[in-house]
Amino acid sequence: MRLNSQSIRHMSAGKKTPQFAKGAGIWTSAKGAPVAIDQAINQADKSRGLAFAITNEKPYRWGEVLPYFWLRDNCRCGTCINQDTRQRNFDTFELPEDIGPVRITTNEAGLEIEWSHGSHISFYRWDFLESYMKGARPEPDDVPFVYFGSEGHANSSIEIEYAEFFKDETHAVGRLTDRIKRNGYAVVIGVPTESAKPTEDLLRKIGPIRETHYGGFYDFTADMKYADTAYTNIPLALHTDNTYFTDPSGVQAFHLLSHTVAGSVKGSGSDLGGQSSLLDGFYAAHIMKEEAPDLFEVLANVGVPYHASGNKGIAISPDELYPVLEYNTERNIMHRIRWNNDDRGVVFPGGKYSIMQWYKAAAKWREILARKELVYWFQLKPGNLLLFNNYRLLHGRSAFVGIRRICGGYINYDDFISRWRNTNYPRDQVLKQVTG
Numbered sequence: 001m002r003l004n005s006q007s008i009r010h011m012s013a014g015k016k017t018p019q020f021a022k023g024a025g026i027w028t029s030a031k032g033a034p035v036a037i038d039q040a041i042n043q044a045d046k047s048r049g050l051a052f053a054i055t056n057e058k059p060y061r062w063g064e065v066l067p068y069f070w071l072r073d074n075c076r077c078g079t080c081i082n083q084d085t086r087q088r089n090f091d092t093f094e095l096p097e098d099i100g101p102v103r104i105t106t107n108e109a110g111l112e113i114e115w116s117h118g119s120h121i122s123f124y125r126w127d128f129l130e131s132y133m134k135g136a137r138p139e140p141d142d143v144p145f146v147y148f149g150s151e152g153h154a155n156s157s158i159e160i161e162y163a164e165f166f167k168d169e170t171h172a173v174g175r176l177t178d179r180i181k182r183n184g185y186a187v188v189i190g191v192p193t194e195s196a197k198p199t200e201d202l203l204r205k206i207g208p209i210r211e212t213h214y215g216g217f218y219d220f221t222a223d224m225k226y227a228d229t230a231y232t233n234i235p236l237a238l239h240t241d242n243t244y245f246t247d248p249s250g251v252q253a254f255h256l257l258s259h260t261v262a263g264s265v266k267g268s269g270s271d272l273g274g275q276s277s278l279l280d281g282f283y284a285a286h287i288m289k290e291e292a293p294d295l296f297e298v299l300a301n302v303g304v305p306y307h308a309s310g311n312k313g314i315a316i317s318p319d320e321l322y323p324v325l326e327y328n329t330e331r332n333i334m335h336r337i338r339w340n341n342d343d344r345g346v347v348f349p350g351g352k353y354s355i356m357q358w359y360k361a362a363a364k365w366r367e368i369l370a371r372k373e374l375v376y377w378f379q380l381k382p383g384n385l386l387l388f389n390n391y392r393l394l395h396g397r398s399a400f401v402g403i404r405r406i407c408g409g410y411i412n413y414d415d416f417i418s419r420w421r422n423t424n425y426p427r428d429q430v431l432k433q434v435t436g
């Protein structure tokens with residue numbers, strides 16, 4: 001059935017219904033979907049603009065009014081956006097507030113507007129407008145998370161050969177980052193162990209190695225050089241790193257270069273202890289949300305203080321209080337976990353939830369983390385470089401004897417995601433994702 005704008009207006013009663021200035025129904029298609037367009041006035045701020053409805057979605061409704069000012073501000077043309085830097089090339093606030101169209105036309109590819117001011121013509125692709133007309137931000141990195149439990153992931157879905165990085169670097173980095181993004185971790189196998197340099201060079205292919213108060217790329221043996229339990233040989237409970245930073249590191253990398261017992265026959269494998277553990281924190285959060293939604297809410301809402309202050313001259317804590325579970329309620333997905341009970345400061349009274357409610361929620365979380373079916377235990381091996389998403393995974397290790405030499409480093413989350421995008425998608429698609 002071919003609707004006309006009169007019937008659309010009639011059918012779209014409700015508070016989202018725009019008030020129409022003049023009838024200007026225009027019909028075309030975005031990705032094959034028929035779109036109704038009309039001029040409208042936003043009820044809330046009285047701005048004039050265009051309203052859109054995708055008419056084959058049931059029930060269809062008029063989406064947000066996209067104001068003319070917004071449309072002009074987001075002109076995609078080569079004059080308005082610097083084609084080299086992708087930055088906006090004009091001063092938005094010199095546009096007249098009441099800017100409007102003198103002509104609107106559409107075709108298969110998109111919508112063209114000739115403006116009342118500056119004799120400028122703008123063109124908007126349908127795919128650019130599509131999510132905004134539904135009132136949503138385009139989501140640049142929507143890939144599904146594949147959860148894991150005590151078995152870990154199958155080797156075939158996490159392993160990448162070191163040699164691949166020298167055949168086709170972009171392809172190999174793309175596979176590596178995509179595996180970390182989807183599965184939570186990945187392992188590069190066959191990395192040289194004679195020195196830490198090949199590991200460092202490999203990490204730099206993903207992004208800049210982050211400098212912290214512990215240094216940048218590290219190569220250490222347990223010697224208590226820094227006042228942190230990570231530098232000892234005691235067991236470490238499951239935790240995320242950098243809870244005390246405003247912006248915790250996104251990716252962490254570990255490479256066990258050697259594990260020996262001084263002065264005796266070289267030990268091997270699990271007799272020396274030091275097994276590593278990984279746990280899929282997003283999976284654990286999912287379980288918590290199912291089993292105890294009220295307690296999940298507590299952990300997702302109560303901001304907790306964290307700190308790193310064991311080293312002289314260092315007293316780091318985040319700019320704000322962040323909850324243990326950062327959950328995006330609009331997209332219904334987990335965003336980030338901060339969990340290190342040793343680095344936690346003092347949870348304080350006075351918020352929406354009581355202190356004991358927080359402890360109860362944290363105890364439930366702790367109970368889930370202790371479930372055997374969730375913890376993946378394995379032995380780090382020389383030659384295998386482990387990389388994981390520190391926003392999502394918790395890691396730990398058992399006690400060990402002997403001397404372990406481990407190297408590794410941190411990569412910022414933003415640098416990791418940028419590299420993931422640019423090695424997995426064509427550049428034009430990346431720009432669409434990022435610049436809208």
Ligand SMILES: [Fe+2]
Pocket residue numbers: 230239240241395
């Ligand atoms: Fe750690």
Ligand SMILES: [Zn+2]
Pocket residue numbers: 075076077078079080081120121122
């Ligand atoms: Zn323009």
